[in-house]
Amino acid sequence: MTLPSSSMVVQLNNVSKRYGRRWALVQLTFAIPEKSSVLLTGGNGAGKTTLLRMLATSLKSTRGEVRIFDKLSGVDNDLIRPRLALVTHDSHLYDDLSAEENLSLVGHFLPWVDMRRMGDILERVGLAPRRASAVRGFSAGMRRRLCMGRMLLVEPELVLLDEPFGQLDPPGVALVEEIIREVQQKQVTLVMSTHDVERGEALCDHHLHLKSGRVLRAVEPLGEPGEATRIAQELEARGGWH
Amino acid sequence: MTSSFAERRPASLVAGVRAVINKDLLLEWRSRARVNATIFFAFLTLLLFLFAVGPDTHIMAQSAAGYLWLAVLLSSVLSLGESFRMEAENAALEGLRLLPVDPKAMFLGKAIANTLFLFLLAVILVPVTVAMCGVEVQGSLMHGVAILFLGAAAISAPGTLYAAIASQVRARDVLLPLLLFPVLIPAIIGAVKATKLLFAGDPMGDLGRWTALLIFFNATYWLLCLLLFGRVVEE
Amino acid sequence: MKRAIDFGLPLLAIAGIVVGEIMGLWIAPAERHMGDVYRIIYVHVPAAWVALLSFLIAAAASFTFLFKTSWAADALAEAAGELGVLFGTVAYILGAIWGKGTWGVWWTPDPKLTAMAILVFGFAGYIALRNLTEEPERRAAWSAVVAIILAAGIPIVWFAVRWWGGLHQNQSTRDSMNAFMGATLGINVLAFTLLFVWFLRMRYRVAKAKIDEELSEPPEQELA
Numbered sequence: 001m002t003l004p005s006s007s008m009v010v011q012l013n014n015v016s017k018r019y020g021r022r023w024a025l026v027q028l029t030f031a032i033p034e035k036s037s038v039l040l041t042g043g044n045g046a047g048k049t050t051l052l053r054m055l056a057t058s059l060k061s062t063r064g065e066v067r068i069f070d071k072l073s074g075v076d077n078d079l080i081r082p083r084l085a086l087v088t089h090d091s092h093l094y095d096d097l098s099a100e101e102n103l104s105l106v107g108h109f110l111p112w113v114d115m116r117r118m119g120d121i122l123e124r125v126g127l128a129p130r131r132a133s134a135v136r137g138f139s140a141g142m143r144r145r146l147c148m149g150r151m152l153l154v155e156p157e158l159v160l161l162d163e164p165f166g167q168l169d170p171p172g173v174a175l176v177e178e179i180i181r182e183v184q185q186k187q188v189t190l191v192m193s194t195h196d197v198e199r200g201e202a203l204c205d206h207h208l209h210l211k212s213g214r215v216l217r218a219v220e221p222l223g224e225p226g227e228a229t230r231i232a233q234e235l236e237a238r239g240g241w242h
Numbered sequence: 243m244t245s246s247f248a249e250r251r252p253a254s255l256v257a258g259v260r261a262v263i264n265k266d267l268l269l270e271w272r273s274r275a276r277v278n279a280t281i282f283f284a285f286l287t288l289l290l291f292l293f294a295v296g297p298d299t300h301i302m303a304q305s306a307a308g309y310l311w312l313a314v315l316l317s318s319v320l321s322l323g324e325s326f327r328m329e330a331e332n333a334a335l336e337g338l339r340l341l342p343v344d345p346k347a348m349f350l351g352k353a354i355a356n357t358l359f360l361f362l363l364a365v366i367l368v369p370v371t372v373a374m375c376g377v378e379v380q381g382s383l384m385h386g387v388a389i390l391f392l393g394a395a396a397i398s399a400p401g402t403l404y405a406a407i408a409s410q411v412r413a414r415d416v417l418l419p420l421l422l423f424p425v426l427i428p429a430i431i432g433a434v435k436a437t438k439l440l441f442a443g444d445p446m447g448d449l450g451r452w453t454a455l456l457i458f459f460n461a462t463y464w465l466l467c468l469l470l471f472g473r474v475v476e477e
Numbered sequence: 478m479k480r481a482i483d484f485g486l487p488l489l490a491i492a493g494i495v496v497g498e499i500m501g502l503w504i505a506p507a508e509r510h511m512g513d514v515y516r517i518i519y520v521h522v523p524a525a526w527v528a529l530l531s532f533l534i535a536a537a538a539s540f541t542f543l544f545k546t547s548w549a550a551d552a553l554a555e556a557a558g559e560l561g562v563l564f565g566t567v568a569y570i571l572g573a574i575w576g577k578g579t580w581g582v583w584w585t586p587d588p589k590l591t592a593m594a595i596l597v598f599g600f601a602g603y604i605a606l607r608n609l610t611e612e613p614e615r616r617a618a619w620s621a622v623v624a625i626i627l628a629a630g631i632p633i634v635w636f637a638v639r640w641w642g643g644l645h646q647n648q649s650t651r652d653s654m655n656a657f658m659g660a661t662l663g664i665n666v667l668a669f670t671l672l673f674v675w676f677l678r679m680r681y682r683v684a685k686a687k688i689d690e691e692l693s694e695p696p697e698q699e700l701a
Contacts, residue, residue, distance in 0.1 A: 020611045021691060058340055060477050062614075081342040082250035092337025094265070094328065096272040108261035109253050109341050134272070400626060407619050411609045421606065421623060424599035425630055427591065428637035451640055459633055466629055470622045473543065477614075 008070075009034045009158055009189040010055060015064035017050055017213075024050040026213040028064070032191065032206070037184060038219055039200040040193035041232045042210035048193040049088065051210065052160045055191060056086035068158065082110065085151040088162035091143045095136040099127050099146050102135060106153055113153060125149040126175065140167040148179055159183055161192040165199065177203065201228040209235050255347055262343075262351020269328055270359065276324065277359075284317040284363055285370060292374055299376050306375035307437035311430055314364050315397065319419050321359055322401045325352060326409035339475060349471035353395075353402040353464070360394035372441075381440030385449065389440060392456040393433035399463040400425050406474045425463075432456045486675045493668025500661040514578035517571050522662060523669035525568035525593065531561035531673065532596050535603075536628035539621035548692065551617040552684035554624060555607060556677055558600045564673070565597040588638040592631055599627040613691050 010032035017025040053059045057077045066073035068080045107115035122128045125145040194200040207228045209217040216235045291309040329335035408418040436452040501519030535557035541550040573583045610616035
């Protein structure tokens with residue numbers, strides 16, 4: 001069943017992306033309905049990070065069209081970017097600034113953000129005691145929390161998470177899960193890549209699987225529990241492109 | 243949500259530029275040990291020129307202006323490189339780009355911050371040059387400040403653009419001076435000539451034309467680099 | 478038609494150079510003030526002219542690329558940039574020899590020399606940048622930016638160095654040149670230009686082939 005395009009937050013049409021000689025993404029065509037939570041799975045090097053960065057308009061497609069909020073990526077980036085947030089391996093933080101100062105930057109560049117919430121958000125992500133410390137001294141887990149906090153500050157419509165559970169201790173993982181559920185309450189569209197498929201499955205209602213840059217399972221709604229894990233394993237075990 | 247999505251407009255260009263300048267100056271202040279080291283590097287360079295050329299005081303006085311600007315130029319390679327190294331560390335510049343921040347604001351903010359640092363450096367070097375080379379300052383303070391500022395700005399505009407490019411490739415340390423120095427030759431000529439007239443006096447009233455050259459160089463390059471910067475940071 | 482050019486152009490160029498150089502190095506009379514040393518202009522001037530032309534082409538192609546993402550333009554810019562450095566270096570070395578022979582100095586500060594130095598060094602940096610960047614899109618965009626910035630500086634360089642002081646030989650050479658010398662110079666310039674066009678076409682093809690290979694389509698494969 002195809003829904004009217006205006007209710008598709010993300011639309012990719014025959015999108016390919018090349019890095020030098022290597023094609024990282026090959027002929028991707030799929031759509032993500034609004035308010036859905038998509039679990040993005042695939043082995044290492046499958047193209048998950050590349051895809052997420054492309055959805056964030058950080059990368060341009062080599063071929064094909066990417067539409068976010070029904071606007072064309074590459075042309076209307078300034079209309080798209082304020083409405084999404086990407087949390088990825090690169091923290092986008094300035095090591096010599098404090099947690100507070102890094103968040104304040106958001107307020108300086110995006111005047112519509114309500115910076116009064118900053119204090120609460122720092123509490124929420126458990127960084128209030130370290131708010132004035134330079135990020136240079138932060139562990140990987142703490143940096144991740146700060147990035148999640150920054151995402152909360154911006155209140156995006158589309159949330160893109162690249163391995164959000166990576167490098168987090170159990171309390172950190174629990175916090176991220178909580179935050180994900182919280183934003184889902186606010187009716188955002190979520191795309192999350194993770195190797196922890198079971199955990200991801202519990203949080204998402206759609207599944208997208210990449211292998212060698214291609215879509216092996218387009219954005220399908222998830223049925224029974226464990227379905228994604230099972231399918232991901234099957235798809236990886238199957239021969240095919242490498 | 244605290245605002246309707248249709249109203250999410252990024253900051254104005256001026257506000258964006260101011261934010262970038264503040265961020266850059268704050269970061270420089272935080273890493274002031276490195277800043278101090280760069281300033282000492284400039285002193286050291288000046289000293290080396292003098293040892294290489296001295297002890298003939300006449301020659302030293304003749305070439306003082308040249309050494310001053312060469313010291314500033316060589317130090318600029320360090321400061322410009324550093325200006326983008328901190329952006330590359332955690333892909334912070336990409337983060338800004340995605341907020342979104344207009345690349346024009348990024349360029350203007352960083353180029354202005356770089357200009358301020360180089361201007362400060364040049365100002366500090368003047369008394370050192372005067373003392374060590376045995377020159378006097380004949381020109382007015384206003385002229386002096388103008389020339390130092392124009393020279394610093396002339397280095398910063400293409401310097402900021404090229405540092406952005408170099409920070410994204412291998413061999414970045416050698417690529418920056420390789421790209422920057424040829425382009426700066428007319429500006430260095432202008433700055434050195436003008437400074438020399440400020441030291442030795444300007445009997446024929448030539449200061450005007452060198453100042454005009456520097457102004458024209460700055461106008462051309464600030465505009466050009468502003469327009470082209472987007473292509474350098476955007477994918 | 479293409480094959481005719483491929484074949485005829487080098488022949489014409491080489492023939493022109495042979496004729497031109499025989500005229501210049503043997504037949505043309507010695508110059509009044511400079512004696513035989515001056516003959517080097519029959520290679521130096523054409524080389525310098527070709528270098529300038531090459532840099533201009535590189536800048537124009539770069540400008541085109543920034544507006545139209547044409548890979549042909551990128552390949553042309555690469556080819557022209559390289560050839561400019563080659564011919565410019567040749568012109569420079571010959572010019573230095575001429576300078577030593579006539580004025581006793583290898584180099585003087587002079588608008589033409591300085592402009593050429595900036596362009597040669599600048600485009601050497603351009604080539605280095607291209608070699609260090611593996612992504613075709615980035616490589617093309619960044620090097621186009623560099624080329625345009627270099628080209629934009631040339632008028633400024635001109636005035637800067639003219640005011641700075643220089644003694645390039647253009648006036649006196651023209652006064653003391655008779656018609657035959659002028660014609661010889663003209664023939665050499667023409668011949669070098671043909672040679673340049675020949676080299677440019679070949680180098681362009683290499684550059685274009687490389688880019689085409691880098692930009693080939695994604696592999697079409699069916700799922701096993």
